[in-house]
Amino acid sequence: MRIEVINIGTELLFGRVNTNLNLISGILLRSGFKITKCVVVGDNKEEIKQVFLDSYKNSDIIIITGGLGPTFDDITRESIAESLNRKLIFDEKIWEEIKEKFKRRNIEPPEITRRQAYIIEGSKEIVNENGTAPGMLIEENGKLILILPGPPNELKPMLENSIKYIEEKFERENIITNIFSIIGVPESEVETRIRTLIEQNKKNLTILAHPNLIELVLTLKENEKEKFVEFENELREKFGLNYLGMNIGSVPELIGKLLKERKLRLAIAESCSGGLACKLITDIPGSSEYFIGGFVTYSNVLKKKILKIPKTILRKFGAVSEQTAIYMAKNAKKYGKADISVSFTGIAGPTGATPEKPVGLIWIGVCYKKDLFAENFIFSGDRQTIRERAVYKGFELLREVILKYEKK
Amino acid sequence: MRIEVINIGTELLFGRVNTNLNLISGILLRSGFKITKCVVVGDNKEEIKQVFLDSYKNSDIIIITGGLGPTFDDITRESIAESLNRKLIFDEKIWEEIKEKFKRRNIEPPEITRRQAYIIEGSKEIVNENGTAPGMLIEENGKLILILPGPPNELKPMLENSIKYIEEKFERENIITNIFSIIGVPESEVETRIRTLIEQNKKNLTILAHPNLIELVLTLKENEKEKFVEFENELREKFGLNYLGMNIGSVPELIGKLLKERKLRLAIAESCSGGLACKLITDIPGSSEYFIGGFVTYSNVLKKKILKIPKTILRKFGAVSEQTAIYMAKNAKKYGKADISVSFTGIAGPTGATPEKPVGLIWIGVCYKKDLFAENFIFSGDRQTIRERAVYKGFELLREVILKYEKK
Numbered sequence: 001m002r003i004e005v006i007n008i009g010t011e012l013l014f015g016r017v018n019t020n021l022n023l024i025s026g027i028l029l030r031s032g033f034k035i036t037k038c039v040v041v042g043d044n045k046e047e048i049k050q051v052f053l054d055s056y057k058n059s060d061i062i063i064i065t066g067g068l069g070p071t072f073d074d075i076t077r078e079s080i081a082e083s084l085n086r087k088l089i090f091d092e093k094i095w096e097e098i099k100e101k102f103k104r105r106n107i108e109p110p111e112i113t114r115r116q117a118y119i120i121e122g123s124k125e126i127v128n129e130n131g132t133a134p135g136m137l138i139e140e141n142g143k144l145i146l147i148l149p150g151p152p153n154e155l156k157p158m159l160e161n162s163i164k165y166i167e168e169k170f171e172r173e174n175i176i177t178n179i180f181s182i183i184g185v186p187e188s189e190v191e192t193r194i195r196t197l198i199e200q201n202k203k204n205l206t207i208l209a210h211p212n213l214i215e216l217v218l219t220l221k222e223n224e225k226e227k228f229v230e231f232e233n234e235l236r237e238k239f240g241l242n243y244l245g246m247n248i249g250s251v252p253e254l255i256g257k258l259l260k261e262r263k264l265r266l267a268i269a270e271s272c273s274g275g276l277a278c279k280l281i282t283d284i285p286g287s288s289e290y291f292i293g294g295f296v297t298y299s300n301v302l303k304k305k306i307l308k309i310p311k312t313i314l315r316k317f318g319a320v321s322e323q324t325a326i327y328m329a330k331n332a333k334k335y336g337k338a339d340i341s342v343s344f345t346g347i348a349g350p351t352g353a354t355p356e357k358p359v360g361l362i363w364i365g366v367c368y369k370k371d372l373f374a375e376n377f378i379f380s381g382d383r384q385t386i387r388e389r390a391v392y393k394g395f396e397l398l399r400e401v402i403l404k405y406e407k408k
Numbered sequence: 409m410r411i412e413v414i415n416i417g418t419e420l421l422f423g424r425v426n427t428n429l430n431l432i433s434g435i436l437l438r439s440g441f442k443i444t445k446c447v448v449v450g451d452n453k454e455e456i457k458q459v460f461l462d463s464y465k466n467s468d469i470i471i472i473t474g475g476l477g478p479t480f481d482d483i484t485r486e487s488i489a490e491s492l493n494r495k496l497i498f499d500e501k502i503w504e505e506i507k508e509k510f511k512r513r514n515i516e517p518p519e520i521t522r523r524q525a526y527i528i529e530g531s532k533e534i535v536n537e538n539g540t541a542p543g544m545l546i547e548e549n550g551k552l553i554l555i556l557p558g559p560p561n562e563l564k565p566m567l568e569n570s571i572k573y574i575e576e577k578f579e580r581e582n583i584i585t586n587i588f589s590i591i592g593v594p595e596s597e598v599e600t601r602i603r604t605l606i607e608q609n610k611k612n613l614t615i616l617a618h619p620n621l622i623e624l625v626l627t628l629k630e631n632e633k634e635k636f637v638e639f640e641n642e643l644r645e646k647f648g649l650n651y652l653g654m655n656i657g658s659v660p661e662l663i664g665k666l667l668k669e670r671k672l673r674l675a676i677a678e679s680c681s682g683g684l685a686c687k688l689i690t691d692i693p694g695s696s697e698y699f700i701g702g703f704v705t706y707s708n709v710l711k712k713k714i715l716k717i718p719k720t721i722l723r724k725f726g727a728v729s730e731q732t733a734i735y736m737a738k739n740a741k742k743y744g745k746a747d748i749s750v751s752f753t754g755i756a757g758p759t760g761a762t763p764e765k766p767v768g769l770i771w772i773g774v775c776y777k778k779d780l781f782a783e784n785f786i787f788s789g790d791r792q793t794i795r796e797r798a799v800y801k802g803f804e805l806l807r808e809v810i811l812k813y814e815k816k
Contacts, residue, residue: 021448037455040429040446043614047445071599071615072606091677110596112603151617153789188518191479198480207453207479268704271813274690275683278704282682285791293710296676296686296702298695299742304702306714336709350693380538381561383693 001170002059003028005038006051008076009066009150013053020065023152027159030178031167033061034219041065048079060143060170063159066150070113077118080147084140086121089133090114094125098132120147126162130154137162137366141229142167151199160316174222180235182214184396190214193238197231211385212392213244213251241403251395252280257339259290266398267338269307269328272362273317277391292336297328301367302355307331320345320357325374329365339400340368342394348383364388368401409578410467411436413446414459415472416484417558428473430526431560431579435567437585439575441469442627451475459500464491468551468578471567474558478521485526488555492548494529498522499542499725502533506540528555534570538562545570548591554576582630588643589652591659592804598622601646605639619793619802621652621659649811660688661805666810667698668747674806675746676702677736679727679753680770685799700744705736715739728765733782737773748776748810750802756791769797776809 005024022274025035028096039055041047067076081088082317096116102109111170116133119125126135126146131154138145146162148155182190187209191198198205208215216235235243248254259266267289268277278294281287297303300314309327317323328343337350346362353359358378365374375397379389413432433443447463456475464471475484489496504527510517516745527533534543534554546553556563556572566814590598595617606613609626616623624643628635643651657758658664660719667674674732676685676699686702689695705711708722716733725731736751752768759769766786773782783805788799 008685027460036450037459038448040448040697042444051445069615069617070596072610073614110600112597112599151789153793156790188478188521191520192518202480206481209477270683270686274695274699275678275686275702275704276690278678278683278706279687282684282704282706287682288706288760289681291706293706293714294683294704295714296690296703298686298690298699299744302701305743306703335713336707351640352696381559382564384691 001033002032002036003060003061003063004055004059006048006064007040007066007150008064008079009036009074009098014274020150020152022213023156024063024065024159027156027163028330030157032175033166034175034177037148041056042378043073043075044081045070045075045082047204048076049083050313052080052083056143056145061166062143062147064147064183065155068116068135068147068149069108074115076147077120077237080145081120084120084138088118089121089123091119092116094119094134095136101132103399111243121273123147126158128154131156135162137165139169142212170402174273175219176222176225176228177217177219178246179248180216180218180246181248181251181254182216182242183244183399184212184236184241184393185214185242188216190216190239192326194234197234201231210392211388211400212396234397235264241400250280250283251392253284255281255398256284256287256290256312258399260286261404263337264339264402265290265292267292267332267336267341269332269343269365270294270296270339271303271343272297272348273344273387273394274298276376276387277342277344277394278396280391281398292338295328295332303328318357320361320363322363322376323361325365325367326367326372329367329374330372333367340366340398341399342366343374345387345388348386350383350389360386362386364394364397366394366397366401368398369405371401371404409441409469410444411441411469411471412463412467413443414456414463414470414472415446415448415558415602416456416472416487417451417482428558428560428563432471432473432567435564435571439571440583441574441578442583442585450482451481453490455485456484457491460488460491464551464553465690469574470551470553472553472555473563474522476555476557477521478488478518478540478541478776482523484555485523485528488530488553492528492553496526497529499525499527499533502527502542505542509540512732531555534566536562536564536566543570545573545641546685547577547754558787570642583627584633584636585625585627586636586654587656588624588626588640588654588661589656589659590624590643590650591652591807592620592801593622593647593650595622598624598647602642605642605655609639618800619796620804649808658691659800660689661692663689663806664692664698666807668694670810672747673698673700673744674812675700675744675749677740677749677773678702678704679711679751679754681705681735681752681754681795681799681802682706682756684800685750685752688799688803700746702735703740709716710734726765728755728769728771730771730782730784733771734775734780735773735780737775738780741775748806749775750774750806751782752798752802754794754798756794756798758791768794770794770801772798772802772805774802774805774809776806777813779809779812 059077067074099109123136123138133149135145204219206217275296303309331340335340343365349359360379379386420494475482507517531544531546541557543566544555612627614625683704711717737749751773757767768787787794
């Protein structure tokens with residue numbers, strides 16, 4: 001079975017492509033469906049029609065997102081209606097719902113939003129709780145066409161609500177997908193260590209490289225699912241502690257779980273990473289259970305006043321130094337009596353380098369129980385990549401130090 | 409002229425699609441080239457060949473990214489070579505370069521990286537300074553094919569280096585694209601206010617909606633560029649202070665520029681936003697010039713100890729309150745003697761709501777000169793959307809309060 005996704009709109013310039021693709025493929029995968037192809041086109045009627053007709057010819061399920069807004073350049077409705085030789089029909093009930101939504105926000109519904117009350121003849125409405133544009137579901141020649149708005153918070157629940165219908169209509173392939181994560185080992189090293197395992201699963205395995213994390217995505221038929229156990233055992237054997245587990249979600253989620261289970265409370269001190277570590281930790285709902293807070297001591301004055309780094313340390317070794325990283329980690333813990341802490345200080349670039357301290361040099365400090373240390377790394381890449389790599393390396397160190405005490 | 413981009417690899421599941429598309433289209437637009445279509449396919453040889461041959465038939469320039477890694481599932485080289493009926497040739501010089509790169513990192517080059525030394529017969533190497541996979545440039549039948557690795561920090565400089573070649577080969581369309589930004593006005597309201605302007609520029613205009621920001625992307629021929637001035641004048645008239653300017657980049661960039669020009673130093677206090685505001689401000693290189701630092705007081709204990717929120721305030725009004733937001737903003741300024749500050753406290757969800765304080769309720773505090781106030785908002789969307797909307801609204805308030813004193 002072929003599933004194609006068509007992303008319509010301005011995403012070719014900027015956008016939401018990534019978020020929406022992750023969303024859509026995640027929701028489908030959980031139900032055992034896999035996307036074959038995705039096409040992104042701008043708001044150009046001829047292009048949209050061409051792309052849609054190609055997908056229509058080849059696919060069983062076509063999921064179209066974007067271009068349902070109220071403004072003139074939102075032409076998904078018209079383009080798909082024309083491609084299917086169907087009319088656009090003004091739906092009084094939907095128009096009433098749209099007006100009602102504006103009234104609840106105390107806004108007079110602008111006349112142009114009337115466009116959103118037009119639906120394609122013969123389509124079923126997919127209710128949009130978080131926005132004004134209704135979705136549409138069309139069945140034709142045994143094919144299923146879903147038309148959904150682009151904003152992720154509208155798209156997500158609408159697709160989730162439509163999944164049952166897809167499951168009823170189409171036999172799922174009875175596949176199960178699991179994701180196995182390995183931290184702190186480069187991609188080529190991962191492949192070298194498990195070459196045989198990869199060879200055996202060649203057709204069902206995908207390797208994803210993230211900052212400091214490799215994910216192995218293995219898809220198996222339901223009747224061969226015991227192979228997942230073998231696969232996981234092999235990973236445990238080959239990677240030891242670097243193997244994180246199955247379907248752990250993101251690394252911040254894993255760290256959150258680790259801390260929560262052990263009732264540990266975390267504090268973070270950031271300089272060059274500028275809040276990214278705190279942001280990633282608090283991306284996870286419920287992080288207030290284990291995250292006390294963070295100190296983004298971007299300037300030296302805050303390093304001195306808040307994290308009590310002695311002037312002499314800053315003068316002698318500089319803000320980017322082992323000593324500063326250690327002080328940062330140690331003193332970040334004190335305010336809220338955290339159990340564990342991590343600190344980041346370095347040169348994220350593109351400026352700020354000195355002959356001794358190149359762009360990419362980051363000191364990461366950790367404080368937990370009797371451990372208080374800092375390690376340095378030189379990360380490559382642009383400013384964002386360096387910051388990301390540093391923060392994920394810091395999360396790895398947190399995990400290591402927690403597990404170290406448990407082995408004893 | 410048609411330009412198509414093909415993203416190969418695991419992006420269908422997770423990914424880099426967004427970053428790479430932004431990167432590629434940004435680099436091309438600056439040189440006057442516009443992407444027509446983008447296709448994302450998995451690591452499946454038959455799919456890749458089909459997509460490539462379709463693009464080859466219709467396009468003048470084809471930019472392919474991804475699938476050049478060392479591992480078994482990186483099959484871009486093979487797929488494109490087969491599609492073009494060309495051989496893959498082992499390039500000794502490239503292999504030496506790859507080995508050299510590993511040696512510099514004190515790593516023995518794994519045998520599997522040999523795969524990256526194979527290039528398509530008749531292609532020119534595009535040098536990769538930041539990674540091991542070389543890029544390839546192929547010319548055939550007046551068409552140009554660029555094959556580039558997926559990691560953004562490798563892709564970016566390699567595409568930038570190739571642009572000159574594209575410019576020489578293909579006449580650019582002599583178009584200029586400018587982006588005009590409007591803050592704090594909903595999309596439908598923007599369209600209502602400038603309907604005539606939109607009607608006049610219908611074919612060259614795209615409207616992009618971001619959190620709290622609308623971008624109008626206008627593309628004109630070089631010989632009509634005086635129209636940009638008219639366009640901008642109209643926006644100034646219709647949106648006043650809400651019109652931000654032309655090609656401002658991101659909102660954090662704009663805030664950075666505002667602060668830098670006025671020599672103001674910013675401090676941030678965050679609760680529900682958990683470091684996101686600090687992260688966005690420090691995404692901008694050189695932000696240390698105007699950003700003193702931030703306090704991610706996620707727990708009440710840090711709100712009390714660091715930001716000195718009186719216990720009575722927290723007990724009487726709660727952490728999510730006008731009073732707390734005001735104290736946060738006021739006291740965040742003190743440590744590093746910042747000139748201006750902003751604070752965020754609210755319910756980002758999905759849990760934590762009470763009958764009086766729903767998910768999405770955020771208090772934003774601002775302190776600047778004689779101004780010290782907090783405003784509350786109810787943002788809709790999921791956790792990430794709410795946090796994003798709150799932070800961008802806070803940036804808008806910062807801008808407003810700065811400009812307010814200048815009008816006097």
